[in-house]
């Protein structure tokens with residue numbers, strides 16, 4: 001244990017943020033990591049619990065008490081090794097993970113949790129700064145070829161693990177750049193893309209081949225799913241050329257809101273809006289870019305994607321930004337004796353919310369209203385909830401002005417046409433059917449084809465995608481070699 005009285009001596013101190021007024025003038029990251037001294041002090045708060053609930057709460061199983069101890073000792077190099085032993089990309093999770101480990105931390109029961117996420121970020125940022133993150137090239141090649149479809153966190157984690165196990169890995173990505181939702185969904189102000197580029201260089205040096213602009217299978221006509229492909233490859237060709245295939249194409253089919261007026265110009269999916277700004281930040285000239293500038297923007301959907309639409313709209317100079325949520329406002333804080341160590345149900349206020357705009361809860365959209373085919377407003381009604389039953393509040397209809405509506409109500413499933421071309425079974429929600437057991441996990445109904453990440457589990461989190469990528473890599477390795485030394 002780092003310091004026996006650390007949790008009594010030191011309060012939790014978080015990372016600092018640039019003021020909203022300054023940070024909304026650009027798209028860069030605005031959160032400043034802890035200094036070495038501050039990280040040491042925060043690590044000192046860890047009680048090195050006999051049963052570390054943090055470790056159970058973390059989907060990749062980060063060995064948190066051990067790296068806290070090492071940071072307290074200022075043995076950063078060893079802390080980095082511990083961190084990398086369970087997580088290929090701590091710089092991603094150290095920035096954008098909602099940190100279920102902190103909700104689970106024992107100290108969170110009656111105090112503020114250990115600042116695990118900020119410590120994680122300090123370790124990996126130092127690792128990159130010091131040049132300690134280098135390619136780990138497999139000493140022996142297996143001669144086996146693996147195709148990974150999709151370069152989101154699941155595909156990247158799997159590809160890195162498989163290359164390190166000696167396999168010849170090719171990642172196929174339909175978009176122009178690697179990274180999946182890390183690249184095109186998550187705005188730069190939450191995570192700059194240099195973090196992905198550095199990992200891509202590391203992975204290339206480890207022997208991974210990236211083929212971008214290549215769509216595997218086909219998309220339905222009129223699909224709004226982001227795709228910059230210039231060529232396609234059929235599942236049959238892939239199966240003939242590779243010994244195993246991993247499907248990690250995400251859950252890209254957005255949930256729609258089929259109310260009257262949906263066809264009006266000005267009503268768009270969030271994923272038509274967010275990727276464009278990320279592309280402009282990285283050199284796209286932005287012809288015909290969908291912009292919030294000067295517009296009254298309504299974001300429908302109260303989650304992460306909606307909050308990212310708000311932050312991007314603020315930066316583009318929207319006239320007003322309002323976020324709608326169908327559910328009632330959650331309590332400001334949780335009742336910890338009931339919720340700990342689980343993820344608590346409470347109001348989440350993101351940095352984008354702090355930058356301005358309004359949030360409306362328990363509100364439903366009846367109709368989009370327009371003139372000459374163009375959106376001018378949105379007709380709403382307030383709703384009440386009795387358990388799971390929703391009813392409209394009589395006389396609460398309103399007509400609000402809107403020039404841009406962004407639909408951020410989550411994702412239904414992967415794109416079915418791609419899965420159908422592979423002939424893999426789907427579950428009741430339309431995701432690829434595959435379990436996660438140690439034996440036979442991540443295997444689809446077609447031998448030699450595996451699935452991981454949002455494509456298997458449905459829309460989720462980056463940290464779950466990394467976990468699934470790592471575990472699926474082990475399953476593929478076992479299939480190819482009869483055994484695997486990759487960690488699970």
Ligand SMILES: Cc1cc2nc3c(=O)[nH]c(=O)nc-3n(C[C@H](O)[C@H](O)[C@H](O)COP(=O)(O)OP(=O)(O)OC[C@H]3O[C@@H](n4cnc5c(N)ncnc54)[C@H](O)[C@@H]3O)c2cc1C
Nearest residue numbers: 150152153154174180181216249250453454460461462465
């Ligand atoms: C706007 C937004 C913000 C988010 N913010 C957070 C956050 O702050 N923290 C967090 O933890 N999670 C966040 N998430 C969720 C997180 O990004 C996803 O859970 C995660 O990226 C899923 O990883 P994945 O690898 O399974 O799929 P994805 O990241 O979706 O990657 C799939 C990739 O496969 C490619 N692909 C699909 N089909 C094909 C094909 N047929 N041929 C070739 N390529 C194909 C796609 O182009 C894509 O690049 C957010 C999601 C969104 C949409």
Ligand code: SF4
Nearest residue numbers: 046047049054105106
């Ligand atoms: S639960 Fe909290 S206090 Fe206990 S080991 Fe984990 S980080 Fe440290």
